[in-house]
Amino acid sequence: MKDLWAVLARRRDYRLLLSADLISLTGDWVLRTGLAFHVYTLTGSTLASGGLLLASFVPLVVLGSLAGVFVDRWDRRRTMIVVNLLHVLVLLPLLAVRDEGGLWLIYLVVVTQSCLQQFFAPAEQSLVPHLVEPGQLVTANALSSQTNDIARLAGAALGGVLAATGGLPLLALVDAATYALAVLLLLRVRHRAVAVVRQRTSGALRRVKDDWVDGIRICVRSRALRIVFAFGLVTGVGEGAMSTLFAPFVSVELGGDGTAYGLIVSAQAVGGIMGGLVAAAVGGRFAAAKLWGVGAVLFGLVDLALFCYPLFWDGLAPAFALMVIVGLPGAFVVAGSMTVVQRLTDDASRGRVLGALFATEGAAVLVGITASGLLGDVVGIIPVLVAQGVGFTVGGLVVLSRSKVLGRSTAGSTATVSAG
Incomplete structure (x- = not known):
C-alpha cells in the first residue's frame, strides 16, 4: 500500500490525469451502453446494433498508427485537452436524432469519436511516465487500468437507466458534461512538454510519412517490441473471440439467461477493480516483464477453467467466481505490459x-x-474459447522466457517528473 499511497498522495499531476480519465471513461460507458439500447429500440435490428461495434473499431485499425506520429509532434497534455473539447462538440448532433432516419448521424458520431480517441490514448499513455517516478510506473499503470473497470461498472448501469428515461439527448448531454469536466482537470496539470527539435524535410506530408515509416521501423527492428506485438496479435484474436462467443457460451453451455450474462460480465468488472488495486499496491516490487508474463499465464489458466468446467459441472456459480478471480492476473497483464512498452521506447x-x-x-x-463467428458453429463454442485461453498461457510463457530482453530500457526514455 506504500507504493499506492506514494503515487496518489504525492503525484498531483498524475492524480488529476487519473481523475479526468475516470470521469470521461464513465461518460463513454454511459453513451456506449445507452446507444446500444437506443439503436436497437429505433431499428429492432441486431445488424444495426452490431454496426456500432464496427464503426468504433475501423478508425482504430486505419488511423491508430498514423495518429501516433502527430502525438509525438504535439504537446500530449494539450492534445488531450483539445480532443476532449472536440468530443463535446461531436456529441451535439445526437440531440437532433428523433427516429430511425437519424441513424446515420449516430454512426457518424461514433466514427468521429473513435477517430479522436486514436489521438487521445497514445497521448495519455505517453504522458504518464512524465508524471511519476520510474519506479512508480507499474503502480500508475495499474491504477489507470483500474479506472476502466470502475467506469464500466458505473457507466454501464447508468447508461441503461438514462437511455430508458431521457433517451439519446440525455445520454449525449451527460457524456459531453464528463468531457468538459475532464478538460477542467487537465487544465490544472502543471507538466509542460519540452520542445523536440526535428530535422525538417521537404513538405509537411513528407515529414509525416517519414515519421510514420520511422515508427514502423522502430517496431520491426526491436526484438523486444516484436515480442510485444506478437503477444498483442495472438491475445487480440482471442479477445475478439471472447467478445463474440461469451454471450452464446453463457446461454448454451451454462444455461444462463440475459440477467445471468449481465451479472457475470459485471463480476469481471468487480474482479478487475480488485485486481487493479492489488497490482497497484504490490506491482512496483516486481519486474514489469515478469508481472506481465505471470499475469498472462494465470489469466489463460483461469480462462481455461472457466471455459472447460461446463464439460464436467453444471451450474453458474463457478462462472461468477472465476470471472472475479481472473481480474487479478488481468490487471497484472495490463500494468506490466504497458510499463514494458513505455520503458522500451x-x-x-x-x-x-x-x-x-x-x-x-x-x-x-x-x-x-x-473467425469466431464462422468457427463457432463449425467446431463449437468451447473449442474456440479454449484457444483464447491457450493463447494467453503460451503468450505469458514466451514473455517470461524473454523477460531479460523485455526488461531493458531504451536509453533516454526515463522522463522528468513534474513537481507536485
Missing part, C-alpha cells in the same frame, strides 16, 4: 509505437470477431 517515438500497437491489437480483435 524513448519519448520522441513513444506515441508512434503505442499507436501502432493499438492499431495492431484492434485489427487482431476484428479478425477474432470474424
Whole structure:
C-alpha cells in the first residue's frame, strides 16, 4: 500500500490525469451502453446494433498508427485537452436524432469519436511516465487500468437507466458534461512538454510519412517490441473471440439467461477493480516483464477453467467466481505490459509505437470477431474459447522466457517528473 499511497498522495499531476480519465471513461460507458439500447429500440435490428461495434473499431485499425506520429509532434497534455473539447462538440448532433432516419448521424458520431480517441490514448499513455517516478510506473499503470473497470461498472448501469428515461439527448448531454469536466482537470496539470527539435524535410506530408515509416521501423527492428506485438496479435484474436462467443457460451453451455450474462460480465468488472488495486499496491516490487508474463499465464489458466468446467459441472456459480478471480492476473497483464512498452521506447517515438500497437491489437480483435463467428458453429463454442485461453498461457510463457530482453530500457526514455 506504500507504493499506492506514494503515487496518489504525492503525484498531483498524475492524480488529476487519473481523475479526468475516470470521469470521461464513465461518460463513454454511459453513451456506449445507452446507444446500444437506443439503436436497437429505433431499428429492432441486431445488424444495426452490431454496426456500432464496427464503426468504433475501423478508425482504430486505419488511423491508430498514423495518429501516433502527430502525438509525438504535439504537446500530449494539450492534445488531450483539445480532443476532449472536440468530443463535446461531436456529441451535439445526437440531440437532433428523433427516429430511425437519424441513424446515420449516430454512426457518424461514433466514427468521429473513435477517430479522436486514436489521438487521445497514445497521448495519455505517453504522458504518464512524465508524471511519476520510474519506479512508480507499474503502480500508475495499474491504477489507470483500474479506472476502466470502475467506469464500466458505473457507466454501464447508468447508461441503461438514462437511455430508458431521457433517451439519446440525455445520454449525449451527460457524456459531453464528463468531457468538459475532464478538460477542467487537465487544465490544472502543471507538466509542460519540452520542445523536440526535428530535422525538417521537404513538405509537411513528407515529414509525416517519414515519421510514420520511422515508427514502423522502430517496431520491426526491436526484438523486444516484436515480442510485444506478437503477444498483442495472438491475445487480440482471442479477445475478439471472447467478445463474440461469451454471450452464446453463457446461454448454451451454462444455461444462463440475459440477467445471468449481465451479472457475470459485471463480476469481471468487480474482479478487475480488485485486481487493479492489488497490482497497484504490490506491482512496483516486481519486474514489469515478469508481472506481465505471470499475469498472462494465470489469466489463460483461469480462462481455461472457466471455459472447460461446463464439460464436467453444471451450474453458474463457478462462472461468477472465476470471472472475479481472473481480474487479478488481468490487471497484472495490463500494468506490466504497458510499463514494458513505455520503458522500451524513448519519448520522441513513444506515441508512434503505442499507436501502432493499438492499431495492431484492434485489427487482431476484428479478425477474432470474424473467425469466431464462422468457427463457432463449425467446431463449437468451447473449442474456440479454449484457444483464447491457450493463447494467453503460451503468450505469458514466451514473455517470461524473454523477460531479460523485455526488461531493458531504451536509453533516454526515463522522463522528468513534474513537481507536485
